[in-house]
Amino acid sequence: xxxxxxxxxxxxxxxxxxxxxxxxxxxxxxxxxxxxxxxxxxxxxxxxxxxxxxxxxxxxxxxxxxxxxxxxxxxxxxxxxxxxxxxxxxxxxxxxxxxxxxxxxxxxxxxxxxxxxxxxxxxxxxxxxxxxxxxxxxxxxxxxxxxxxxxxxxxxxxxxxxxxxxxxxxxxxxxxxxxxxxxxxxxxxxxxxxxxxxxxxxxxxxxxxxxxxxxxxxxxxxxxxxxxxxxxxxxxxxxxxxxxxxxxxxxxxxxxxxxxxxxxxxxxxxxxxxxxxxxxxxxxxxxxxxxxxxxxxxxxxxxxxxxxxxxxxxxxxxxxxxxxxxxxxxxxxxxxxxxxxxxxxxxxxxxxxx
Numbered sequence: 486x487x488x489x490x491x492x493x494x495x496x497x498x499x500x501x502x503x504x505x506x507x508x509x510x511x512x513x514x515x516x517x518x519x520x521x522x523x524x525x526x527x528x529x530x531x532x533x534x535x536x537x538x539x540x541x542x543x544x545x546x547x548x549x550x551x552x553x554x555x556x557x558x559x560x561x562x563x564x565x566x567x568x569x570x571x572x573x574x575x576x577x578x579x580x581x582x583x584x585x586x587x588x589x590x591x592x593x594x595x596x597x598x599x600x601x602x603x604x605x606x607x608x609x610x611x612x613x614x615x616x617x618x619x620x621x622x623x624x625x626x627x628x629x630x631x632x633x634x635x636x637x638x639x640x641x642x643x644x645x646x647x648x649x650x651x652x653x654x655x656x657x658x659x660x661x662x663x664x665x666x667x668x669x670x671x672x673x674x675x676x677x678x679x680x681x682x683x684x685x686x687x688x689x690x691x692x693x694x695x696x697x698x699x700x701x702x703x704x705x706x707x708x709x710x711x712x713x714x715x716x717x718x719x720x721x722x723x724x725x726x727x728x729x730x731x732x733x734x735x736x737x738x739x740x741x742x743x744x745x746x747x748x749x750x751x752x753x754x755x756x757x758x759x760x761x762x763x764x765x766x767x768x769x770x771x772x773x774x775x776x777x778x779x780x781x782x783x784x785x786x787x788x789x790x791x792x793x794x795x796x797x798x799x800x801x802x803x804x805x806x807x808x809x810x811x812x813x814x815x816x817x818x819x820x821x822x823x824x825x826x827x828x829x830x831x832x833x834x835x836x837x838x839x
Contacts, residue, residue, distance in 0.1 A: 528650045531612040532632045541653035542606035551635040551789040552609045558824035561652040566603045636788040637703045668793045672800045675807045676712035687713040688737035695727045703788035711800040733767040740773040746785040755781045755835030783833040
């Protein structure tokens with residue numbers, strides 16, 4: 486999923502350009518929905534662009550797979566007309582989308598023909614990325630572009646409420662935001678005053694080998710919120726590239742390795758990846774490997790609408806005594822019942838902590 490995020494700066498930059506044509510109006514304020522009759526609906530997106538649409542959006546294209554799940558979670562699946570190939574390849578999400586939803590192709594080179602043919606009220610994307618050369622056509626056709634991440638712990642609540650304004654599903658969005666906020670505050674309340682020197686050290690790896698997290702990345706935020714000390718936390722970039730030697734030198738007490746949800750077909754996929762990580766050159770000397778604290782986590786838990794459940798798992802792994810009364814699997818069942826049917830029938834983390 487993370488690779489999709491490289492599309493979004495393109496759309497976000499285009500959105501700023503479109504402001505000259507009246508598609509967006511920049512403002513330092515963050516308004517709520519407009520109440521004046523005929524004035525349309527005004528809101529701020531994740532890049533603080535203030536956007537006005539004439540009415541709630543009934544036709545949405547989501548290039549952002551995390552946003553697609555959040556739209557489903559707030560009961561707006563019926564408004565989605567186009568999604569990226571990533572979503573098309575995710576059966577759990579496709580089962581909850583309209584049968585006629587169309588693929589816009591790759592997030593990095595979407596079909597402009599398809600986008601225009603779907604006549605979207607809005608196109609939603611991540612807040613940052615590189616700049617594909619063909620997307621200036623969206624501005625030429627006056628497409629309304631909205632930048633929302635829908636994957637970072639610190640912004641999930643506000644992103645959900647913004648989607649509620651865009652779709653008109655404000656009550657359902659508030660329910661999701663409250664659900665998320667309840668568990669986020671539970672974790673924050675128990676880890677906030679921990680001494681950094683006593684926090685267990687963590688090496689967090691993305692889908693690519695030795696790609697770790699720092700800065701404003703979702704993984705870094707999750708580690709810190711869960712009461713961990715990120716060994717890569719001093720890097721200035723959000724996704725620094727490191728080496729086997731660097732990890733061995735850092736000697737983390739815990740290793741978390743992400744796996745793309747679409748690449749998981751059975752528990753064997755988790756076991757194989759865990760063994761691969763633990764068996765890397767020199768890793769037998771790392772405390773996490775010696776203590777059997779190498780965990781493989783689905784990307785659906787590492788970031789996105791379900792990441793508050795991933796947070797509960799990470800917090801319980803790092804601080805079992807502090808979270809002895811918390812059952813992340815039970816919270817997942819609650820999430821599935823309220824927001825994403827079937828979400829609790831999938832394996833997300835290995836080994837399971839019980």
